[in-house]
Amino acid sequence: MRNFDKYRNDYRCLRMERRDGILLLTLHTDGGPFKFGGGPHEELGYAFADIGRDEENQVVIITGTGDSFCAEFDWSSLPAVQTPDTWNSVYKDGKHLLMNLLDIEVPMIAAVNGPALIHAELAVLSDIVLAAEHAEFADAPHYPNGIVPGDGVHVLWPMLLGPNRGRYFLLTGQKLSAREAHSLGVVGEIVPREKLMARAWGLANQIAAKPRLTNRYARVALTQHLKRLMLDNLGYGLALEGLAILNRPPG
16 A cells, blocks of 8 residues: 555646545646546556555545536547557556546545536546536547447446436437436536535535445445446447447548
């Protein structure tokens, strides 16, 4: 296990702060709103592994910077042409990203401070999802860009929305407003933007007051089914995504 002070500054896309066992993770890019890309795709899996192994973490809050949770993708961070070797890195990092997130054995709270259009699963895989009123949810980088939605979103969204709504969501590029996401059960609460973090910290303190093993084992129990679904389907989905990308004509 690495001490918090040893890993807290290791990751360029995450700012970490811990108070009384509550770990706040703030996604960012160079201090501004978070852009997903090749760097975070690799980094976050390692970060989640460090966080999961540190038993001083009692509750985790994850949020974004500014007025968005994750609304942009940095396409320039990816190779211009994918090869089997470069896709193998994506395949490996994609599995670590989600499986290490689910291996964090303490309750997680997402404070979705704005649009979560890119890898929104970073938020909605949390146990409690709070959304600012202007938040939106979508899966923008995959099917709308001619990419198979295979890296876990094919598991998560049909589970959250139901099979037909989930497939519609993924194949049409649908955006769900905070209100729609709440009515469909994706979001637990809608909170005014200025009160979002206070509500997240209030819930985190409420959870942290419970016995340590109760919290840890509650997270284990509540994510077991999800982990099984991901274990069975995540690698397969990434393989299909990669095959389709490698088969695309150049240009």
